[in-house]
Amino acid sequence: MTFRYAQRMARVQPSAIRELLALGADPSIISFGGGYPDATLFPVDKLDAVFHEVIRAPGGAALQYAPSNGLPRLREQIASLMRADGTDCTADDVLVLQGSQQGLDFAARMLIDPDDVIITEDPTFLGALIAFDPSQPRYATVPVDADGMQTDQLEAVLRANPRARMIYTVPDFQNPTGVTLSLERRKALIALANAHDVIVLEDTPYRHIRFTGQSLPTLKSLDTEGRVIHLGSFSKVLVPALRIGWAVASPDLLERMGLLKVAADTQTSTLNMAAASLFLDRYDLDDHIATLRSAYRHKKETMLDAIRQHFPQDIHVTDPEGGLFTWATFPEGFDATTFMRDVALPQARVAYVPGATFFPVTPRPNYARINFSAPSEANIRSGIAALGEALKSHFLS
Amino acid sequence: MTFRYAQRMARVQPSAIRELLALGADPSIISFGGGYPDATLFPVDKLDAVFHEVIRAPGGAALQYAPSNGLPRLREQIASLMRADGTDCTADDVLVLQGSQQGLDFAARMLIDPDDVIITEDPTFLGALIAFDPSQPRYATVPVDADGMQTDQLEAVLRANPRARMIYTVPDFQNPTGVTLSLERRKALIALANAHDVIVLEDTPYRHIRFTGQSLPTLKSLDTEGRVIHLGSFSKVLVPALRIGWAVASPDLLERMGLLKVAADTQTSTLNMAAASLFLDRYDLDDHIATLRSAYRHKKETMLDAIRQHFPQDIHVTDPEGGLFTWATFPEGFDATTFMRDVALPQARVAYVPGATFFPVTPRPNYARINFSAPSEANIRSGIAALGEALKSHFLS
CATH class of the missing domain: 3.90.1150.10 (Aspartate Aminotransferase, domain 1)
Structure with a gap:
């Protein structure tokens, strides 16, 4: 057929x-x-220990359904990790996702009508394009050099694309190039997003895997108008198999992403959320x-x-x-x-x-x-x- | 803002x-x-045992990324469960999902343009409407009685809605009414779907929780033209916290749902898939x-x-x-x-x-x-x- x-x-x-x-x-x-x-x-032994404990939690709590926006304790812990990294937020600003990949899908579904424009680094993460494509965007691109997206070229791209709705960036150790967006360009990117009223989607899967140099502020921490959606993930710093990522965003944006979460898959695995939460309580992720x-x-x-x-x-x-x-x-x-x-x-x-x-x-x-x-x-x-x-x-x- | x-x-x-x-x-x-x-x-003890074992699997296999369409062994086991239930299929016909809720989202995204029509039972599962809504369908409804959807009224609804693309049904112990679609009506529904070239989305979360009477054939087992998408789930027969569901569908449909899976969240939790798989190998789900x-x-x-x-x-x-x-x-x-x-x-x-x-x-x-x-x-x-x-x-x- x-x-x-x-x-x-x-x-x-x-x-x-x-x-x-x-x-x-x-x-x-x-x-x-x-x-x-x-x-x-x-960390096999530690994961074994926390799974053993949460599976036996009173009342089968870690084996039952859970709130679609994530276990409250885990949202608190993620907010705490974010604050320790210089990004001010509370548990209310956190939505637990099925990996940060799900945040890419939700951002596009929330913001993009067919032929709206997403601005990306050139080159950019293939998985993001795969996530965005079902929302039928067009793409406009900004080249990267050793300091990341060349923001001096971003304004022209924004002007040339009045239907631009979102700038997608991997500011830290970018996929695929490995380059990092400089502080000056981070500030320029936020200023341009404000001036042109576009959302910034900040994807940070590798952020904490830094070898040398000083960590730079997240775009979310530089966000003056609540227009940055920050995506984080445990896939690279804990294990990919948990499929736990998160979004940090202003209430207006986060509530809509939360409604898409209910629609898309109801919730992330209760057991995996409970295990990640106990891991963070018991061990030092740093x-x-x-x-x-x-x-x-x-x-x-x-x-x-x-x-x-x-x-x-x-x-x-x-x-x-x-x-x-x-x-x-x-x-x-x-x-x-x-x-x-x-x-x-x-x-x-x-x-x-x-x-x-x-x-x-x-x-x-x-x-x-x-x-x-x-x-x-x-x-x-x-x-x-x-x-x-x-x-x-x-x-x- | x-x-x-x-x-x-x-x-x-x-x-x-x-x-x-x-x-x-x-x-x-x-x-x-x-x-x-x-x-x-x-089954707390059994889940504890299988998680302990898979977390320690050689090479960290259950903690790493996995194929987006699901662990091959789990797909085989699901196909085997489906065959034991009278639905002929192989592992190739199975896509592992983040709960069957994800299959509702994917079916709508795959088939529905704005203002296309989804035909549902009246009343129907609220979570399905929430999953379908972002694809902007209109709904047409068919009343239910003690034998489920009144298929004698389905033809008129199909004729009145030339943009009908999909019939959504919970044939076994329907949510919310608890009624079950009779065998005669199952056959009538398939015949009408064939005649009007619409997809049938069969949602079966409660199918195996039967108290009395004989199990009736799945709609998928009665499907003569490969137009039934069957959704199943471990949420009610094992635990909800695993978030493991599946779709069984013809290659044309399943391949597209698999591409949406890559876009939406890359994959379901490797660990949960591996644990469910070992549970099925080691214990008798029946x-x-x-x-x-x-x-x-x-x-x-x-x-x-x-x-x-x-x-x-x-x-x-x-x-x-x-x-x-x-x-x-x-x-x-x-x-x-x-x-x-x-x-x-x-x-x-x-x-x-x-x-x-x-x-x-x-x-x-x-x-x-x-x-x-x-x-x-x-x-x-x-x-x-x-x-x-x-x-x-x-x-x-």
Whole structure:
């Protein structure tokens, strides 16, 4: 049968990149593709202890339904984490989400009519585009450099797009480039959002995985008009499997996102919320994050050392101050997608994410996102060496 | 600040009923309001055992990201449960969801453009209307009697609504009425859906909680053209806190729902999927369901006995063959919402769900949904006695 689908489904299509990435799931391939945390660092004993305790909570409370906006205690704890990070808020300002991905979906559903414009960094997080697409936006883009979104170009983009409703940004250790938005540009972004009456969607999955330098204020903490929706997540600092993220936003915005939560899936898992809450009560999350920072910093250095050693000299990579990724710029004319399909996967046995997929409007072929958090140090060294050899052969042939 | 929201948000509004129901959360109130399972029947020891084991799974597999359409082993097990229930399918036909609520949202997003029509039972599940509303449908309704949706009236509704895209039904122990769609009407519904080229959304949260009589075939098992989307859930037969539901549908429909899953929240909790999967491998879910059936049957009988004893004679209630609810019909002119606010809550200290909220088009005030699964037997007896006395006073005054 062929059915008639809603018009939005024209924008909901399988991406070619998914099929290519699926090839990277072969266990004989060293994958720098995903954005996975290092599973050897998961706090298994502590999670075991808190799940054991909450499953046996009086009255089966952690196994029953819970309020759709999240367990009250967990919302308090998230507000406390936010305040410790310099963002003033209370439990009332927090909505628990099914991962921050759900916040991307809700923001678009709340704000975007077909052909409204979302402004993104260029390149930007592919998963955000996938979340936004069912709301049928158009995209306008602002290039990034070493200090993040080039806000000096943002005003022109806002002026050229009167239907712009939202600016989407990953200010800390951006996906895919790894760059961080400077303080000056954070202030400029807020001023421009105020002047042009657009919402700012601040996505911060990697924010606490900082290797060097000082943490910069969240956009939400610089928000003067209640127009920043801040998204946070436990996926990278605790474990992805809990699927717990959150939004912090002004009451008007948060109430509507809360109504979308009821509609979309009723609630996040009570058990996972209760376990995360007990984890935060019982253990020091900052201690665990310190372990992650140190481990990922070391992996990042291992990767950049290997790249310097093995890659041809004219391939540039970013040196991120945190997060999970470096971003490679190849010479003009190089196509990272065909190279992956024809050489990296079958010959070097290495996967990355070809960069073209991260450009919302005009794909550029000569980029790649390379993850250093998931692979082991040994696999980083051997995988980068193999990829480097393949690249050298390519550029010398 | 006042922001400009997407047009769909005009349909995403807090419902008055939620505020009234919130009053029922007072612990001194006996609540027949929610659709909660009995927390004293949760398989705590077994859940503790399986969570302990999966948290410690090799390589942190149950704590990491997982495929967005669900863990392969769990999809196999769900397909096996479906086949044992007479619905032929394989793991490839199963999409794991964040509760079946997510399937309601996805079905509407996939099929409904603004002003397309969804046909529902009258009354129908309020949560489904909340899920559908952001897709901006219109509703057309078909009345129910003791044998469920009156399919002899469905054809006229289909003819009158050329933009009908989907028929939504809870065929087994319907929410809110508790009635079950007869076999003859199941066949008629499928024939009419085929003739008018509409999708059937079959929602079965209570299907396995049958007290008496023979299980009837799912609509999916009677589907001749691949146009039934079947939704199932572990919320009522295991625990709600896992938030695991599923869709079974033909490849064309399931692939699109899977793409919406990637967009909406990436995936359901890996840990909860792994724990549910190990539970099904290690324990006999049918044994647990047999316990639930027996307990809920007894509660239903306790409630109907108490209603016969205490309610005025001209109040009719359904005697469901399964599920969680009975449905009360009060004399014309009675308003169950104002009675709850003015009498039942403040004086009788009892909550139910006023029926008006379950009618998608024309609210009818003289109905109430009464839950018997969550309250204790003692609370069923004392709460119904108190409600009965209040009703008698009302109708005699």
